[in-house]
Amino acid sequence: xxxxxxxxxxxxxxxxxxxxxxxxxxxxxxxxxxxxxxxxxxxxxxxxxxxxxxxxxxxxxxxxxxxxxxxxxxxxxxxxxxxxxxxxxxxxxxxxxxxxxxxxxxxxxxxxxxxxxxxxxxxxxxxxxxxxxxxxxxxxxxxxxxxxxxxxxxxxxxxxxxxxxxxxxxxxxxxxxxxxxxxxxxxxxxxxxxxxxxxxxxxxxx
Numbered sequence: 684x685x686x687x688x689x690x691x692x693x694x695x696x697x698x699x700x701x702x703x704x705x706x707x708x709x710x711x712x713x714x715x716x717x718x719x720x721x722x723x724x725x726x727x728x729x730x731x732x733x734x735x736x737x738x739x740x741x742x743x744x745x746x747x748x749x750x751x752x753x754x755x756x757x758x759x760x761x762x763x764x765x766x767x768x769x770x771x772x773x774x775x776x777x778x779x780x781x782x783x784x785x786x787x788x789x790x791x792x793x794x795x796x797x798x799x800x801x802x803x804x805x806x807x808x809x810x811x812x813x814x815x816x817x818x819x820x821x822x823x824x825x826x827x828x829x830x831x832x833x834x835x836x837x838x839x840x841x842x843x844x845x846x847x848x849x850x851x852x853x854x855x856x857x858x859x860x861x862x863x864x865x866x867x868x869x870x871x872x873x874x875x876x877x878x879x880x881x882x883x884x885x886x887x888x889x
Contacts, residue, residue: 687744691737701730705815708790724788727817731786735775741855742768750858756830764854767847770839773831777823785823786844788815817844
C-alpha cells in the first residue's frame with residue numbers, strides 16, 4: 684500500500700513541476716506545429732493523465748481493502764468529497780478510453796487580497812499577474828459509467844484542476860486514516876494566500 688500513496692504523491696509532484704514552468708501565454712503553440720515536449724497544453728494534459736491514473740489505482744485500493752462496504756462509488760462513501768473522485772474517474776475514462784483532452788489552459792488574472800484583521804479578503808484581480816491556469820473542460824463524451832460523467836459535470840467542469848486534486852488528496856488520506864496536515868497540491872495563490880500579521884480591531888498593526 685505505501686507504494687500506491689507514494690506513486691500518487693510523485694504524480695502530484697510532477698504535475699506541480701509542470702504548472703510551475705507554464706509560460707504566461709500560449710504563444711509557443713501559435714504556429715500549430717509545436718513539439719509536444721514543448722507544448723504547455725500537451726505537457727499539462729500528460730501530467731494530468733498521470734495523476735488520474737494514480738487516482739484510479741487509489742480508488743481500486745480502497746475498494747479492495749473494504750472501505751466502500753457495498754457503496755456504489757466514492758460519493759456514497761463521502762457525499763462531500765466523493766463526487767470529486769467519481770468525476771475524476773470519469774475524466775480518466777474519457778482520456779484513457781476515448782482519447783479525449785479533459786483539461787485546457789486558460790489565461791487568468793492574479794488575485795488581489797486585502798488584509799482584514801486576521802485573514803485575507805479577495806478584493807479583485809490584477810492584470811500584472813496574468814498566467815496560464817489549468818481548467819477542466821466543460822464537458823466530456825458519454826462514458827460507460829453515467830454517475831461518473833454526471834459527477835464530472837457537477838463538480839469538475841470548468842473548475843481549476845489543482846483545487847479538485849486537493850479534494851482528492853483529502854478524500855484518500857482521510858479514508859486511509861491520515862488526513863494531510865498541509866496541502867501538497869500547487870493549486871495557486873487564490874487558494875492558499877500567504878500568512879499575515881493579524882490586525883487589531885482599529886485596523887492598525889498589532
